[in-house]
Amino acid sequence: MSSPKIIIATVARPSGTTGVQTHFNTFLGYLRQQGTESDLVTPFSYLKPLALAVFAVRSVVGPLSPSFSVWWFEKWHYLFLQRALRRVLKRQGPAIIYAQCPLSAKAALETRAGLEQRVVLVAHFNVSQAEEWTNLLGLPRGGLVYEAIRHREAEVLPRLDGIVHASSFVRDTIEDVIPAVCSVPALTLPNFVSSPAADEESGAGNDLISIGTLEARKNQAYLLRVLAEAKNLGRFLGLTVIGDGPSRAQLEALAETLGVEQQVRFLGYQKDARRFLPGHRVFVHAALTETFGIALIEAMASGLPICAGPTGGIPEVFTDGIEGLYWDLNDPHAGALKLISLLEDQELQSRMSQAGRSRFADHFETNKCAGRLHEFLLQC
Template identity: 40%
Template structure:
């Protein structure tokens, strides 16, 4: 297998739009561990939790001197791939369901093409697939049993549920069922599974029972500790980061802010992200007359850097397999206010690093948050606990080592 020179540790991740021109050295199994290919149908960087995970893993691999490469459909020749993107945009206008079908098929196909070029000599490697579509592409591309596939389960319940929640496909419609069937067929065929939470491990092993026989490990998301805490930095208000879409439930976050106004203790909220719900959310802000409390930033690269100027992190998503943004907040020493849905209850302890809040009573949530915000000692203690828990459980050095050890364990079987 041909791989690029090992980069020096830096913040620049090794991503190429032209795979072949980057591959200049042959992998030598006699003197190094096999390389790791991070396969994803998404762009290498962006605003999603999956993209944050990919960046964190690649950064850790580079810093630890492990030969690796991010592989995406976007590394295909532009004259081939970008017309497919254009077709998807047209289909989205005509039929969102057809657009989703084309997106999955097209991105999976071009990822498979990229992987085929890399795997054609059958040399040993680990393909770290970020979703079932990526795993299926890897299965079609690999040429040897020495090319092992380990899939991480990032999705919330199922990709079918995620697309349905976006309103792109019908709940229990034909494509919904086809996606679920594809997941149930692909996941039991990989060589190893990583779950980002115990919640997702139990959910998948119940819904896709053959997965119980696949070697697996619960390994949480992680990120580098790039925080330089300034204890005297003025902090005010809440911050929330995420795509403005129904699952993230930003309307409810605004309801909480509105309730703090009615309670006579108005809190400010910085909303970071972009998405289809923005216009509706801005209308709500105007209707409730909370323009002075809410600030929409749109998409911000390295959005976590904004956290250090806020008092606490607010997260009201209806479902999360983990919630990587929570550990980013904890790394900055922010208490977390979040609903205990999905894997979130595993990320922090209620009453220690933050507070579990209800998703069905904005006033009760506002009262609970204000009680904490107004208790300086409580906030100081929770912030310190959040920072400590991050360093102990989610910092890259500790978790990255566990991840790579598991990948190597699967490769050695």
Template identity: 30%
Template sequence: MKEVKRIAYLVRPTEGGIRAHVLALLSQIDRSRFEPVLICPPTVSLFHEAEKIGIQVLPLDIVGEINPRRDFRCVVQLRRILKRIRPNIFHMHSAKAGLIGRIATFGISPRPRLVLTEHVFIFDERTGRLKRVMMALTERLLARATDRIVTVSEALRHELLVEMGINPRKVITIHNGIIFQPLVHVAKPGKLVGTVSRLAPQKGVDHFLRAAALVCKRVPGTRFVIIGDGPYRTQLESLANSLGISERVEFMGYRTDAIGMVRTFDVFVLASTRESFGLTLVEALSQQIPVVASRTGGITEIVDGETTGLLAEPGNAEDMADNICRLLEDPALAASLAARGCDFVRSQFSAERMAQETQNMYEELLS
């Protein structure tokens, strides 16, 4: 009988795409071949969700931001855990988990195979040159001790190779995958355009609101919904008021039933100015909701601008409004794009496919 290999997963505090990715992976992993152990903060929902599906979960006081004192204690605690459970593979998710995790494994014997999955772009327009150089140098050094680095899109892989200078033989792309909900058609309550997004500057919700103001003039009666929360909410609510559309826009905050709300949309919009993948696009398209998204990052690996959805230039509210109106005013086009988009994402971005590619990587590393 073949030996079951233990895979330890390290996750920092997260409630967004990383949480969904890890939970989907854990739910699909073949437990006749691999024994998953999740290491994460006990305060996040992933801790309890993983327990519910029978995953062994170990608590770790890891924080999202750089905090030297707490990070040092975390490294010490993590080393004790790894020495006790002795995983065959140690799979870290996100740059912060990768930093803590790889430092913690120095000198451990036997050393597990190290895998890091990067979920988001490392740099943005606010990252200064000196910080870029230091971050790139640190990652190149840590990459030497890493057996495989996984990116969730080709766009993110390109950043690691070109801007970080990582050895291309170590970096592979395994696209994100989701556990698809049943395709359900619901009655549409008038013309409704919405987005699901963290309310942070790079998500471009301010551009969505400016586009909404333009759509209101061309397609009277259209309403808008924003699902999600974040540090930018107060500013966005003020912007909606200054644009004169506050009565047309509903800020719904974080919702556990977001997919049910998305089913009522006539158009789904993702206005990010920088996006490594775009998991919410996959979720919307999987419900045959036509989409308009920014032509940036990993989004173009989901939406091609012609057959699976429409693309607008990042930060261009006029272009985004034109595309939203095009779908609202042409139901046949909207239905065609939604149907083809649904077929595409359900064939390409399933959790089963993601898990199989990940397990193939594990087998290769252990051979």
């Protein structure tokens, strides 16, 4: 008997730099390598030119109101994804729909052709998608849109056939907020990526590199303040920042205000951002909260020690003093001292580099994790 088809459902674009996109594309690659029938369904799978035109309205009107921006995004991405899924599922037998957010899970639950089509969610979000929108666009907490998202999650998650948590932090947070989720079959499994290619492109040789969406939650302002503190201590450190987002203009202005603009390269969105990791000495991260942090395991795979705050699921990724260092996100001066100490100790860098490569290979490499995910999906 053949295995059911795995259908990945997401409101995200098919490719990009987010952890969500990295996760589902890595898993798709694994499934295809294993010869497992699979497919990716997004809102762009249904009448793409019309979808693009409808979604474009948000870019014009959205900046005037975070609530309208989120409402418009969710309403239309949901409707286009729902129609795309219905077209696929109505002619599909047994299948597993692997939803990448509660909104896509709702679309799958409402369009599946029968109970032999199972719906499993992977929880990428911090606390709630509403909180993600608050951090990204300033969606007002307690407002109508915010509360509607929280209500949807409380209604959808207990109806799932399974749920995958990227960390114990995520699992505990969701189960605390929505106790009914405790009865849903669950797997706690870290995110995973493939080993870097042997001929992976070398970066431009800066001291430090950071990869991630430029938004308030990611807290790249802290990194700029660390550079300024290090400069005051006589160390002129270079930083490569890869990623784009709503905070970019503020960060560029802050770099000028702090007098470190000559030390920072803002490279914006870069396809396959991990190719820039080689040639740098340390990966720096300052997120205020993080479900897991795929960029961290990509850095370890490339042998870069990590400096990050011990927030959210990050302590499940690496250990302080082994693969990197934890720093105090409220104290950039102390952060600068830790960073300088690491950069001046070649032996420590070498030990952390090797420890990071080993931890990646043992715990986060695709072939170590993707099979467990596939097995869980088949059991749901």
